[in-house]
Amino acid sequence: MAHLCMYIKWFILTQFLLTLVLRTGAKVPAIIVFGDSSVDAGNNNQIPTIARSNFEPYGRDFSGRKATGRFSNGRIATDFVSEAFGLKPTIPAYLDPAYNIADFATGVTFASAGTGYDNATSNVLSVIPIWKELVYYEDYQKRLRAYLGETKANQVISDALYMISMGTNDFLENYYTFPAGRQSQFTVTQYEDFLIGIAGNFIKELYGLGARKISLGGLPPMGCLPLERATNIAGGNQCLESYNNVALEFNGKLKMLATTLNKDLPGLKLVFSNPYYIFTYLIRKPATYGFDVTSMGCCATGMFEMGYSCNRNNLLTCTNADKYVFWDAFHPTQKTNSIISNYLVKTALAGFL
Ligand SMILES: *[C@@H]1O[C@H](CO)[C@@H](O)[C@H](O)[C@H]1NC(C)=O
Numbered sequence: 001m002a003h004l005c006m007y008i009k010w011f012i013l014t015q016f017l018l019t020l021v022l023r024t025g026a027k028v029p030a031i032i033v034f035g036d037s038s039v040d041a042g043n044n045n046q047i048p049t050i051a052r053s054n055f056e057p058y059g060r061d062f063s064g065r066k067a068t069g070r071f072s073n074g075r076i077a078t079d080f081v082s083e084a085f086g087l088k089p090t091i092p093a094y095l096d097p098a099y100n101i102a103d104f105a106t107g108v109t110f111a112s113a114g115t116g117y118d119n120a121t122s123n124v125l126s127v128i129p130i131w132k133e134l135v136y137y138e139d140y141q142k143r144l145r146a147y148l149g150e151t152k153a154n155q156v157i158s159d160a161l162y163m164i165s166m167g168t169n170d171f172l173e174n175y176y177t178f179p180a181g182r183q184s185q186f187t188v189t190q191y192e193d194f195l196i197g198i199a200g201n202f203i204k205e206l207y208g209l210g211a212r213k214i215s216l217g218g219l220p221p222m223g224c225l226p227l228e229r230a231t232n233i234a235g236g237n238q239c240l241e242s243y244n245n246v247a248l249e250f251n252g253k254l255k256m257l258a259t260t261l262n263k264d265l266p267g268l269k270l271v272f273s274n275p276y277y278i279f280t281y282l283i284r285k286p287a288t289y290g291f292d293v294t295s296m297g298c299c300a301t302g303m304f305e306m307g308y309s310c311n312r313n314n315l316l317t318c319t320n321a322d323k324y325v326f327w328d329a330f331h332p333t334q335k336t337n338s339i340i341s342n343y344l345v346k347t348a349l350a351g352f353l
Contacts, residue, residue, distance in 0.1 A: 028161045028213065028352055030106045031082050031091060032140075034133045034202075035165035035217070037113030037331060039078045042069025044113050044127060046095035051114035051125040056312035057299060061321060061334055069093065071113055071306070073298065073321040074334030077275075078163055080341035082107050085161070085353065094136055101143045105156065110136045116170035117198040120182060124173055130166070130202060134209075141209065157210040161352050163273075164202070165217035167254075170195055171246060172222060188246055196253045200261065207265050213352055215344075218254055218274040219247035224283050226296050227329040230303035237295065239283070251276055273348040275340050282325050282336060289339060290322070297326040298333065306330045 033039045037051070045054045052069065053059075059067035061074035070076050075090060083089045091107040092099040112128035115121060122129035128136075145153040175182045175191055182191055203214060222228065223243030232240045255272045262270050283294045296302030298318040299310035306328040310317075318324060327333040332340070345353070 028085050028087070028159060029156045030108070030160040031078065031085065031087060031163060032107070032137070032160050032211075033078050033091060033109035033111055033163045033165070034130070034137070035109075035111040035163070036115045036167075036169055037071040037111075038168075038217075039076060039109055039163065039165045040069060040071065040093065040111040040113040041076065041079075041091055041096070041109050042093035043095045043109070043111060045069045045093075046097075047112070047126070047128065049114065049126045050308060051112075051127055052307055053113070053310075055308075057310070057317055063090075069096075069113075071328065071331040072334050072337060073327050075337060076334075077337045077341040077344075078109065078165070080338050081161075081163070081345060081349065084341070084345040094140065101140075101147045104140060105144060105147060108140060110134075110140075111165070114169060114173065116166050116168075116174060117195040117202070118170045118174060118182070121170045121174040124169075124177075130198070134202070134205060137206075138209065154210065158212050160211070160213065161349070162206060162211045162214040163217065164199070164215065167195060167199075167217075167219050167250065168222050168225075168247075171219075171243070171250075172225070172228070176243075189249070192246070192250045192253055195250070196257055199254065200257055203257075203261055203270065204265070207261075207268055212267055212269060214268070214270045215273045215349060215352075216254055216258055216270060218251040218272060218276055220275050220279045221283065222247050224280070224294075225330050226302055226326050227304060227306070229295055230329070247276060269351070271348045271351070273344045275344065278340055278343045279336075282339065286325060289335075291325050291335075292323040293318075294325045296324075297328045297331075298324040299328040302326070302329065304329050 053071045054067045054069045079090045082091050091109050094108050094110050110133040114125035114127040119129050221244045223240035228240045229237050258270045258272045286294050298321045299305050300314040300316050310328045321333045322335045325336050
């Protein structure tokens with residue numbers, strides 16, 4: 001009898017929780033992405049830049065072995081998030097002429113490889129600056145309204161999950177690369193704050209355009225990217241801890257920004273999606289996930305190559321990318337992307353499911 005009683009209580013409780021989840025979790029009808037190569041699905045194919053990956057061996061584990069412009073051997077993190085939310089398994093690039101507004105209505109990426117929060121970062125490789133990603137998004141809203149009608153489009157706009165993923169290039173491609181540029185104007189701490197200011201304004205503009213559910217992505221342990229290790233000769237090719245520390249500090253500031261904006265902007269649900277610790281775990285304990293190699297990428301020597309230098313003529317490229325945390329000198333493999341996005345879906349993004 002006591003058992004039955006407990007069972008009934010348990011049953012009522014789970015039913016209650018289930019209803020609660022169904023009620024509060026107004027389903028996400030679309031995932032809308034802004035950022036850099038971590039989330040670009042081919043926008044750069046349509047602009048004049050060398051930051052490209054629409055050739056072999058990129059995409060060799062993608063559906064149809066297609067080199068879409070994703071900087072990986074297969075899918076990227078946002079593709080896995082989309083699938084986990086019951087949406088399509090890949091998120092198309094807004095500038096890709098193979099897709100139209102019917103496709104974009106359930107998910108789209110405005111991201112551009114090589115970009116960052118800072119305009120000076122997007123200038124380095126002539127890619128799409130963050131302000132222009134937002135201009136494309138405004139154009140998307142117009143097309144969505146024409147396609148779905150005002151009411152339905154507004155619903156999609158306010159219920160969609162917005163994902164922002166950038167910042168690594170601001171430090172690695174820009175700040176630390178050009179001593180006469182941002183480095184001569186800002187200490188690294190000041191530069192972090194400069195970027196946080198831009199990120200904050202970007203989120204406010206998105207909010208002004210109707211976005212309510214937003215994921216702000218943190219930096220990975222960027223001192224452990226193969227390129228940074230390869231150039232850390234004095235440090236025995238170990239992870240560059242000074243860069244990792246900057247990533248940690250910057251992530252702390254992103255998290256604080258999320259707290260502040262959630263207080264200031266009514267109805268906003270902004271979460272900080274932190275890949276740092278899970279990423280570090282993969283690098284420190286690779287065997288747990290069946291990885292063999294963490295210090296080098298799969299493509300070519302694995303130390304320097306990315307974009308055009310990672311090409312199909314290189315005989316050194318590994319045969320099984322699932323054994324590698326990194327695909328090229330700067331970007332994770334599909335398997336790493338899958339592990340990190342699964343983790344984020346269970347943590348920061350769980351409230352949106
Ligand atoms: C970046 O450039 C755009 C276009 O020129 C400008 O509107 C914006 O204010 C710039 N952002 C910063 C932070 O300087």
